[in-house]
Amino acid sequence: MKRPSTLLCVFVTLLNDRVSESLVFPLLPFLLASFTSSGTTLGLLAGSYALAQFIxxxxxxxxxxRFGRRPVIATCVAxxxxxxxxxxxxxxxxxxDGSLWPLLLLFGGRLLDGFSGGTAATAGAVLADISTPENRAKAFGLIGxxxxxxxxxxxxxxxxLSQWSVTLPVWIALLIAVVNLLLVLRLLPETHPLDQRQPLPRKRALNPFTQLSGVFSNPRVSRLCLGFFLFFLAFNGFTAVLVLFFKQKFGWGPGPATTAFLIVGIVATVVQGGLIGPLVKRFGEQRLTLAGLGLVLxxxxxxxxxxxxxxxxxxxxxxxxxxxxTGLVTPSLRSLVSRRLSSGGQGAALGSLQGLQSLGSFLGPPLMGFSYELVGHSSPFLLAAAFLIGVAALSANGSFKQAG
Incomplete structure (x- = not known):
């Protein structure tokens, strides 16, 4: 049976999706040092990946x-x-000196990586294809x-790796992606049968803004969805200039900067992997959302x-x-939106939340990068704090309306 090889390919694909990004992102200011020290350029480069994913x-x-999981995953990894x-x-x-070509190529590489970065959703579809409804939740645990x-x-x-060369992590990320591609081409079977293929939807349905307009027109979730969008705009905005701030204010090198992101990874994994379930049962999504916003603030x-x-x-x-x-806010806000909808509206609304997350992750970095340069190095943090207060007000307001 090919199921073990399928699970291996899915796991490596999901791991590659995260590792390649988390290898490169904390080092962006150091990688760009030869070309620019502009906060706006850094923000645009960080946001370009999210824009491509959103589209x-x-x-x-x-x-x-329409065409099957295997060719899509192979194309995306390629x-x-x-x-x-x-x-x-x-x-x-x-x-x-003064050449624009390196920045144009860097943006092109990031955009191409973002456009092909939809492997997580397709890998999840593979897991759904090969699992029964009874063990689907367990299979999806592989994603986490x-x-x-x-x-x-x-x-x-x-x-x-950056102790030897600041560009070495980029090449290791490339090596992981190449191994991922070889595994997919050699071991991944097609899991979506021909008789279940669906025709491509109309162009309007493929427009990423279409679902967003629908979810904002629903008064039951519009405030919460706006809060969800603003949260990711704020959070991904100031974290995009975070390493540049560390470098310019504290004189940090790659080592201390990547240690900060390592701490984020460990804490986020513990919260979302083990703590969030018991905490939701004890305190509820609403309290956890507000508490999480307070911690981020x-x-x-x-x-x-x-x-x-x-x-x-x-x-x-x-x-x-x-x-x-963040580990408290993200799943709690998603759950609050889900609880306010009928079962028939779940898929579209939760898909819209992913779109809002990508859109916020695109708009936030250049906004905060521009503020970093124009207003001052501390301004992105203050601007993010103002957005977070707004998210808390939207979340609390939405809940009080629901209770009423």
Missing amino acids: ATPLIGAFSD GTVIGLGVFGLTLELPWP VAFGLGFILGPAFAGI VGCLMIPLAPVDRSQSVVYPAVALLAFG
Whole structure:
């Protein structure tokens, strides 16, 4: 039976999806140092990946239903290989001073990697194909394991490898993607039978903004969905300039910066992997949402207040609070939206939340990068704090309306 090889391919694909991103993201300011120190450029580069994912995810899902899982996953992983290859080669090649080509190629590599980064949804579809309704939840647990491991291994390896070369983690990410592609081509069977293939939907259904307009027109969830969007705009916005802030204010190198992201990965994995279920049962989604927002707010404000001579002793607890709070907010807000909908509206609404997350992750980084340059290095944290207060108000308001 091919099921063990299928699970191996799915696991490696999910792991590659997270590891390749978490290897590169904490090092972006150091990788770009030869080309630019602009916060706006860094924000745009960080947000470009999310923009590409936002546009491509509906297409990738529709293609996998029409043409099968295997060719879509293989194409997506191949796109990641090419995108990382372009990114790495651009960093290594000598460029004349003032040339725009390296930045254009770096953006091209990130966009291509983002466009082909919809492997998680298709890998989840493979798990659904090969599992029965009774063991589907257990099969989907593989997604959480792979993502948690990826969030831990990526920053850990980035910190270790960057001691030899700051570009080495990019090449390791490329190597992982190549291994992933070879496994998919050699071992992954097609799990979506021909008699279950579906025709491609109309163009309007593939427009990522279509579902968003529908969910915001629903008064039962519109406030919560707006809060969900603003949360990711704020969080992914200030974290996009976080390493640049560490580098310019505290003089941190790649080692301390990647350690901060390693702490985030460990704490987030513990919260979402083991604590969130018991906490929801005891306190409920509403209280956890507000508590999580409070933790993120405190962590966000601690970072710019950290003294230069004791920066690590303040920043590391701060990023732990950020990770703990985010681990509470994200699943709790999703659950609040889900509870307010009938069973028939679940799929579209939860798909819209993923779109809102991607859209916020695109708009936040350039906004905060622009603020970082124009207003001051501490301004992204203050702006994010204001957004987080707004998210708390929207979440609380929505719940009080529901209770009424």
